[in-house]
Structures are given as structure tokens and as C-alpha cells.
Amino acid sequence: MTIEPSGGPPVPGLHADPLELATELPLSEDEAAYVEAARAPNTLRGYRSDWAEFTAWCTRLPRDPLPAAADTISAYLTELARAGAKVGTMSRRLSSIRFAHQLHDLPDPTTGARVVAVWEGIRRTHGAPPDQAAPLMPPALFDVLDHCPQTKVWKTRPPEPDLAGLRDRALLLVGFFAALRRSELANLRVEEISAHDRGLVLTLPRSKTNQRGEEHELVVLPRAGRRAHCPVTAVQTWLDAAGIADGPVFRKISRGNRVLDRALHPESINDLVQAAVARAGLPGGPFSAHSLRAGFVTYAHLRGASDRAIAHQTRHRSLATLGAYVRLETAWQDNAATQLGL
Structure with a gap:
């Protein structure tokens, strides 16, 4: 589910890649490599894609993605839900936002009461069993x-x-x-x-x-x-x-x-x-x-x-x-x- 940006002024703290946050910290080359190795390559690719999606949404409003306020997260989830995003997709977006904040040594913005309440409501309203691949077996x-x-x-x-x-x-x-x-x-x-x-x-x-x-x-x-x-x-x-x-x-x-x-x-x-x-x-x-x-x-x-x-x-x-x-x-x-x- 993609929410297309419509342009807008640059937002302070905007980053297209969560891994770039590590370069702003006083890390050695080896430390930065270990930061990247902390997650599987597929996971990091997902984080990059999700973070770019979230920051583009913040640019459109505009809102600051880093640090993200609780009402920013809850509004983002609400718009995703209204656009028909799956619960699994939104859960992954939350993980990506959480990861970006961790790299910048910022508090996790997804654990506040407002975000938790909205997220629980979305899960109850829009939750559905995940699409399962049909088994391929003999004959x-x-x-x-x-x-x-x-x-x-x-x-x-x-x-x-x-x-x-x-x-x-x-x-x-x-x-x-x-x-x-x-x-x-x-x-x-x-x-x-x-x-x-x-x-x-x-x-x-x-x-x-x-x-x-x-x-x-x-x-x-x-x-x-x-x-x-x-x-x-x-x-x-x-x-x-x-x-x-x-x-x-x-x-x-x-x-x-x-x-x-x-x-x-x-x-x-x-x-x-x-x-x-x-x-x-x-x-x-x-x-x-x-x-x-x-x-x-x-x-x-x-x-x-x-x-x-x-x-x-x-x-x-x-x-x-x-x-x-x-x-x-x-x-x-x-x-x-x-x-x-x-």
C-alpha cells in the first residue's frame, strides 16, 4: 500500500534511508558495518522501503518524521487503514519506524498510549487471516x-x-x-x-x-x-x-x-x-x-x-x-x- 506524496517543504530530520542515521553517530567503519549486520538483508531492504514511504507521507503534510510525535504515528496508521493496507503491512511499517528511531538513539514513538489504542482498534477492525500459499505436494x-x-x-x-x-x-x-x-x-x-x-x-x-x-x-x-x-x-x-x-x-x-x-x-x-x-x-x-x-x-x-x-x-x-x-x-x-x- 503506497500513499503518494504531493510535494511540500523539506522537513527537518527527514532521512530517506534509516541506515544513513548510523553515519551521523560517532561510529567507526567497523561499528557501522556491524550496525548493518544486525539485521538480515531482506529486513533492511524492507526497512528502507517503509521508511521512505513514511517520510514521503510526512513531507506531504508536513510533519517531522524524526522524532515522530504520537499523533503523527496514529494519523499515519489511520490513513493506511482507510486506504486498505493490510494489518501485516502496517505492522511492518511500525517496526521500520521503531528501527529508525533506535538508530538515532531516540525514544520509541510506537509505544505511547495513543498509538497503542489506535493500533489495537485497527487490528480488531481490519484484522484478517494472512493469505496462505497453497501446499505443493505429491502427486x-x-x-x-x-x-x-x-x-x-x-x-x-x-x-x-x-x-x-x-x-x-x-x-x-x-x-x-x-x-x-x-x-x-x-x-x-x-x-x-x-x-x-x-x-x-x-x-x-x-x-x-x-x-x-x-x-x-x-x-x-x-x-x-x-x-x-x-x-x-x-x-x-x-x-x-x-x-x-x-x-x-x-x-x-x-x-x-x-x-x-x-x-x-x-x-x-x-x-x-x-x-x-x-x-x-x-x-x-x-x-x-x-x-x-x-x-x-x-x-x-x-x-x-x-x-x-x-x-x-x-x-x-x-x-x-x-x-x-x-x-x-x-x-x-x-x-x-x-x-x-x-
């Missing part, structure tokens, strides 16, 4: 795999393996079996993959729930009974064909079917999953990269795996969180409404 997952191109045909040179197709097959299978988030798929490196008698082991240095890297998380990638559905085979085939021995596992492919030395962006992985689903003409949705992780949880649950066993692979710290993944698929199971005999 639909296998249909999607079958539609990944395997051979690249050229007019001027002999046919050759379609590297994008091989990459997509490996990405889909790893995303499902390992239940990885899209950021984890994008950041996965060859050095983090180890061979095991039963398959592969992924050692993730950081994740959404382990952003400081205080302990490495282990994720297993077992061999599947069928070679066409085996994530271990798919990864080995992709790495061999692409000639990748180190660095990022999942990379961009040029139009000329050549591997580029650049890892896929998390958003690109989202696009690749959606494109793969579209190739297969899969009904339902909406689908996204998260559909692979949701598909693993749902499919494992339907196959009788315990919540604890599922969380062992997904690394969920709260077993209650898993329930959101499987409600729709299991709503018909053991339900008295289906046993009325009417």
Missing part, C-alpha cells in the same frame, strides 16, 4: 517436475541439457524435502552440503529463526525410492551439469544456457516456482515458493508424521505454528459433519 509436485524442460534445442548448435530445467527440478525437490524457506534456498552454498549414507545433510549457518548464527541448523535430504523424484539425484545432476563446485547452489542461467556466477534472489525463486506450476497447468493456488515448505508439512502430516518429527525438519520452534499449514487439508478428516448419514 501435483511430480506433475510440476515432469513439465520442467530437460533438453535445450538450438538452430545453430546440437541439443544440450536444459540447465534452467535441471536447476528448477533440484530447487523444487530440495525446497520440498528439506522444507526450506526461499531465502534459505537462495543462500544455500555447496560448502554447506555434506554426503551421508542415507543422502545429504545441509548445514544452514543462519535462518529466519537463527539470524545471529549462534548454532548451525542441520537439515536432512534423504534419497527417494524413485530416481525421478529423488532430491539427492536432482542436486547432483544439476551441480555436475552446471559445473558448480563451490559457492551458491542455485544460480541464474543466461539465455544462452550458461550458468552465471550469481545466486538467485529470493524473489526470483518465488517467480520460478510460480512459472513451474503454470507450465504444468496446475489448478488451485495461490502458489509461491512457500508452497514447497507448506507442502512438506501438509504431506508429512497426512502420512502420519508427528508434529515433533515435522518440526525436526522444518525447525519450527513452536509446534502450534504447524497447525496453520494443515487446517484446510485435514478439515474433512474425522469430522462429525461428514458422518450424519443425511
